[in-house]
Amino acid sequence: MKNILRPSRVLLLIGSLLLVFTLILNSKLPAIQFDLTEQKTYSISQNTKNILNSLNKPLELFFFYSSNHVKTPGTTDEYAKRVKALLKTYEHEANGKLTLHIIDPMPFSDEEDKADLLGLQSMPLPDQGTHFYFGLAASDANRETHAISFFTPEREVFLEYEINRLIQGAAQVKRPMTGLISSLPMNRRFDERTQQTLPAWMWLQEVREQFDLTTLSPDVDQIPEELGSLILVHPKQLPEQTLKAIDGFVQNGGKLLVFLDPISELELKQEAVNPTGRETSSALPKLLKAWGVQMLPERVLGDGLYAMSAVLKPGQQSISHPFFIKLPKDSMNQADASTLNVESINLSTAGILEPIQGASTTFTPLLQSSTKAMPFDLARLNEKRRLSELMSEITTSDKRYVLAARIEGLADSAFAQQEAGSETEPKERARIQVVVVADTDILDNRMWVKEGNESDSQAPQVWSDNAAFVVNILSDFHAQSALLNPRSQPRIQPTFTRIEKLIEENEERFREKTEKLETLLAQTDAELTALYALSPPTETEEWTPNGTTTQADHQESQQIRKSLRDLQLQLNNEIASLGRTIKLINIFTIPLLLLLIAIYVKRRHPR
Structure with missing residues (x-):
């Protein structure tokens, strides 16, 4: 009995249990969370709760995100997890008036067709020969649909606002x-x-x-x-x-x-x-x-x-x-x-x-x-x-x-x-x-x-x-x-100054190249814009639309956009890699620390 209760074995047992509990909680119970952030980043506002409480008919939400079948770019996966967690909070607070469907559409499947019919847009992934979806649709009992065609991390501050507007639009009995x-x-x-x-x-x-x-x-x-x-x-x-x-x-x-x-x-x-x-x-x-x-x-x-x-x-x-x-x-x-x-x-x-x-x-x-x-x-x-x-x-x-x-x-x-x-x-x-x-x-x-x-x-x-x-x-x-007056959702910011410095260094390395490409793209797009533009008759000569543009002009514009996407993707991948490393450290630090203590105690007090 004494051997069983040795301190080293107790610490090993506690460490193993903590490790198993952490892995199970992370994979099986993602909706259970305590929002300890200063700005309540992972909570919904009281105004949003009022909207959910005022719903007079049940609504269905369809959240499409391609995660398992394609490799999504950069930090999109982290943002998608945040959107999904927020939508589950909406479903919980609606007390049965919202039903959330989470769909991971396979390429070229009926689920992709459904996403298109609901008004969602897909982003092409040329290097993978496919595309991915990241949007939300709402449907009422009459099957009338409203959609957020695509979520973009750049609009994260409006996340709660966009979802609220979608729900209110779908719930309206009479148009304003x-x-x-x-x-x-x-x-x-x-x-x-x-x-x-x-x-x-x-x-x-x-x-x-x-x-x-x-x-x-x-x-x-x-x-x-x-x-x-x-x-x-x-x-x-x-x-x-x-x-x-x-x-x-x-x-x-x-x-x-x-x-x-x-x-x-x-x-x-x-x-x-x-x-x-x-x-x-x-x-x-x-x-x-x-x-x-x-x-x-x-x-x-x-x-x-x-x-x-x-x-x-x-x-x-x-x-x-x-x-x-x-x-x-x-x-x-x-x-x-x-x-x-x-x-x-x-x-x-x-x-x-x-x-x-x-x-x-x-x-x-x-x-x-x-x-x-x-x-x-x-x-x-x-x-x-x-x-x-x-x-x-x-x-x-x-x-x-x-x-x-x-x-x-x-x-x-x-x-x-x-x-x-x-x-x-x-x-x-x-x-x-x-x-x-x-x-x-x-x-x-x-x-x-x-x-x-x-x-x-x-x-x-x-x-x-x-x-x-x-x-x-x-x-x-x-x-x-x-x-x-929605509560603007703050962007998720790094907590540690070292991480902030690393991200700033990465962004600085790409900024100069990006600015040059954006300037060139603006000039090219301005030329292409004249295809549809009419100008006011304020000159002695008659202004006419630029009715023809060469295929080379379009190819140049597309190539510049591709270069911009590639630069952004490379930057996002480096930041995402850093984020994954930090997450692994956060998950395993305490269990590993306990294991090291147990090993140290065992060596100091051998049998």
């Missing part, structure tokens, strides 16, 4: 309602300049897929109470009764998305064919002043870095157009839900927004220019000068100009002074939610989509995320308070 007031013709129409029938603006179709859209007259004197949001497009010369209706709508809690423009190219073209002397700009100065924001009068933005390419005439070399710009992710507010899954946005002859000093509202930029940009007088668009000369005037500075902004906070009514002098009791300051975009051409089809050909059923080709930006803003407006 939004209104539209526009002075621009957006429906199918005949173009006198080209003598062709023009299709309806396709962003409306994107909005109608998720919202009930009601068109209102520009002289409306009251906004319907059932509308949760309102879209204003090029609101010029609106009567005072309409301005008062808009002001009252915002003051009473309605959300407003407004598109202004220092010069509407669509109207400019119409004026060239049929001159009427009508105004081609919109500013809404009275309302903007009350909300604490202004659009610089008679100014358009020229950007030397984000300038897109265009050609004067077929066969001529493409040149950079400073007023025709393509905004990359770096120019967007990545902390705002409006840019969720938005990669690029195209604008043309856009205006510039600025906060009014002393305003009580908060001015949050959503879209900004590069540091190589400047405002131009509107009159200079009519100068008979080469665009290259205008480009040469643009210099680099530390200033970024705001092209779209979110306005929130307490604001007075724009008609408060009139009410003060009347028998009507002036309203108190109200909390407003307004998004202002200083361009209307952002909505035009030619800026973001190549329309399909009805004769051969060719589908439209989306080449920029302009419509997604609009839908994101409206989705944000109509989300419940629990979704509007």
